[in-house]
Amino acid sequence: MLTSRVDRTLFDIPADEAAALAALDRAIDAGDPFAMHVRGQRLLRNGPTDADRSRGWELLNRAAELGHTYSMNELGMTFMRPEGGRYLPERGLAFLNASAARDDIYGWDNLGRVALYGWDGQPPDPARARDWFVTAAEGGHPFAPSELGCMIVGGKLGAPDWAAAVRWYDIGLARGDGWGGANGAWVILNEQPAGLTPANAAVRAAKAVHLRDADAAGDARGLLARLDARTLAAGTQTLLNDLGAGIEVDGAFGAGSRAALATALAAAGVAASADTPEGRLLDAARAWWATRPVRPDVF
Numbered sequence: 001m002l003t004s005r006v007d008r009t010l011f012d013i014p015a016d017e018a019a020a021l022a023a024l025d026r027a028i029d030a031g032d033p034f035a036m037h038v039r040g041q042r043l044l045r046n047g048p049t050d051a052d053r054s055r056g057w058e059l060l061n062r063a064a065e066l067g068h069t070y071s072m073n074e075l076g077m078t079f080m081r082p083e084g085g086r087y088l089p090e091r092g093l094a095f096l097n098a099s100a101a102r103d104d105i106y107g108w109d110n111l112g113r114v115a116l117y118g119w120d121g122q123p124p125d126p127a128r129a130r131d132w133f134v135t136a137a138e139g140g141h142p143f144a145p146s147e148l149g150c151m152i153v154g155g156k157l158g159a160p161d162w163a164a165a166v167r168w169y170d171i172g173l174a175r176g177d178g179w180g181g182a183n184g185a186w187v188i189l190n191e192q193p194a195g196l197t198p199a200n201a202a203v204r205a206a207k208a209v210h211l212r213d214a215d216a217a218g219d220a221r222g223l224l225a226r227l228d229a230r231t232l233a234a235g236t237q238t239l240l241n242d243l244g245a246g247i248e249v250d251g252a253f254g255a256g257s258r259a260a261l262a263t264a265l266a267a268a269g270v271a272a273s274a275d276t277p278e279g280r281l282l283d284a285a286r287a288w289w290a291t292r293p294v295r296p297d298v299f
Helices: 017-029 033-046 050-065 069-080 089-101 105-117 126-138 144-153 162-174 178-191 198-209 214-225 229-242 255-268 277-291
Strands: none
Touching (some): 033 050, 033 069, 069 089, 126 144, 144 178, 178 214, 198 214
């Protein structure tokens, strides 16, 4: 009832903030740490009064004491950001280390950002940041792969290895990170790693368009606008082959490609939209996601 991450057209649960908050308060009274975290985070970030924000602190600390790593990370990062007005790095590190000690991927990722930006008062340490991001990425973190890709592209780990950057971006994209697609497409188009073509960039950008990060989707659309019709068609054919079509990737979108697209859309339960090179590519990407759904609502 409270989250904005649910498609209300798919779930018959209307948004009702008052009812949601009342349910959370009942769960808090019953001792539920997740309810404490959700209510506490909301109050700390958006509470209109000092009393509301104080209750947020209290609830987050209670949840952390009960072992809830989400609250450890929320409190830890609140104390770690110098611009946040509550900069107490030793206290923040205590929360983040407690989360990491419980093998929480968000604790690992947050420690990576602390090391990368020197939020602990120490000089930035890209090598230590890389190690934390790799640990988080290998544990399944959705955004740590793109953080690694950005470190590589930004030269923070030595001379950029463009192919390695794309590999990390691809992992993030598969987990629902739109920046993994937009950034990976940018690297392919601008740095031309061996074995990757503009059509491969088109595939990644098209996938990013359908993910929830509006800024990443906007960048991805900008990249698609740079591509000619044959490249877009080749990207569509590549996606269709990923879906099992077995057609030639030649950039000529003829009857066989059209039939393969229609078959893929029907199998995925996706309706065709614009009959243009970009529209067909985006439809194929929608079908791809329909067969490989991610859970962005949990991140």
